[in-house]
Amino acid sequence: MKILISGNEAIAQGAIDAGCDFYSGYPITPQNELTAYMSEKMPENKRIFIQAESELAAINMVYGASGAGARAMTSSSSPGISLKQEGISYIAGAELPAVIVNIMRAGPGLGNIWPAQSDYFQATKGGGHGDYHCLVLAPASVQESYEFMFKAFDLADIYRMPVMILGDGILGQMMEPLVVHSAQCTVHCAQVKKPWALTGCKGRKPNIVKSFYMIEGDLEKFNLKLQEKYKVILEKEQKYEGLFLDDAEIVLVAYGTTSRIVKSALKSLRKKGIKAGLIRPITLWPFPVDVFAGIKGPKIQKAKFLVVEMSYGQMIEDVRLALNGKFPVEFLGRSGGGVPQEEEIINKVMGMHKK
């Protein structure tokens, strides 16, 4: 079935089709359509919806629902995601599965409701306290916004960790055709058993959901267990899309909405005979380091890199780390509600090409 739908609503429908049992959220622009859609469709599908009293309450409800074994999710936008950081750290520390959707808007502070990609650091470098990570997925279309919900809930259940969908105001608001999965979650989703969940201790020893380890040595041991988990994820779950990498002399790096603008620029550049290519990270954590390091994927020959973001330079740090000095890296970014324009990108690449 093909429908015309907004990114926000596609995420919501994707969550429902992926078997989301529990949603809690708080209104915040530009993701309100997601919450409103869930408020209607979750009860229709006999799932649980709560409009919480704050984003803080919402993430703690997700913690509770997940602890009780449910597929649980919340959504918000940048300032609200800031409020959730404590809860996300607790979710990571208690090894609970959870899906958190951030439809980014410009900041800092109250900012405005225009799109941005200024929460990359927050999403990938922590945000909350402690040595933990969220697995971060960056859709770049309404179809991906829908499909990634299946991935998100599966990955959350398999690895027992918070998974973040990092979108932005453009992705949330725009409308595109969407092909919906005809079958429900039971066909498409990983069926992960949760023997650790709080269901009442009938027939077993009691379960405790916690992140507190006061006995000397226990917390360090637990942290090492988390680090092992993250190592496995780094090995197995990197994802990216590559365009024209076999002969690229200038490689652009962009994710989400920005990657679409870059793709348009690529068309023009290739017509002009410029050998430009694109690496579009799909997982922001784990960052697809292998393709940059030349360990996996096409072997990029001598090339210059241009990172394009709706920020003042966040993902670029991961690009530089991954390249480890192998190739020069430049940056083009706009934020505070400004969006990099196709013209700007083309001109920048032309300039790099001439040098």
Place this chain on the structure above:
Amino acid sequence: MKKIFSKPESLHDSSTHYCPGCGHSMAHRLIAKIIDELGIREKVIGVAPVGCAVIAYDYWDFDCSEAAHGRACAVATAIKRVRPENIVFTYQGDGDLAAIGTNETIHAANRGENITVIFINNAIYGMTGGQLAPTSLLGQRTATTKLGRKKETEGYPLKISEMLSLLPAVKSIQRVSLHSPQEVMQAEKAIKDAFLNQINKVGFSLVEILSPCPTYWGLSPRESLDWIKNVMVKEFPLGKIK
């Protein structure tokens, strides 16, 4: 010979870390006893606070969740919505329930979540070294009010139970104490009522338990019980609030 009294099954056979004269161990035992009596140990899911009772789950023998400081009512809300057949309760101190967690407490109550809330009010923050609590009395000396609580700068002791009683979805609020055997028996009855309300799907029920903290009140265990009886009860009257 017939066995007429024993340690509750829902309580582990372990010694606790609580101070001599602390009310927590008694409150834990009462809850465990009621859970045994009502035969709900295998259905219960408890939500522990941040505070001295952060490891309450080490003393109880049923499913438990930790919660971030103050968030127990939000956590419990979700657990109960996901598992309405389970019996879900929170166990929270005065800071957890009525300072940092006030918003989550009020809204869980206002939504009428069918949960049981056990509120341990010892008018102080024990775990962190005896600081001011929302329920500390005027003039009470604490680590952060060395000259005594002043209404001009710290406000009045917060009557969260009375405030919650205004909400139509709140079905039962009782304030009890642990300062004498009679009061302990009354506390046990109130806890039983609150759990029965959940089982019978009556709705949100809260029990506030005035509890001693000899260490940070600077009193002996005996003096602490007297302080509750003679001073605290005047500020926080016992009985059925709703």
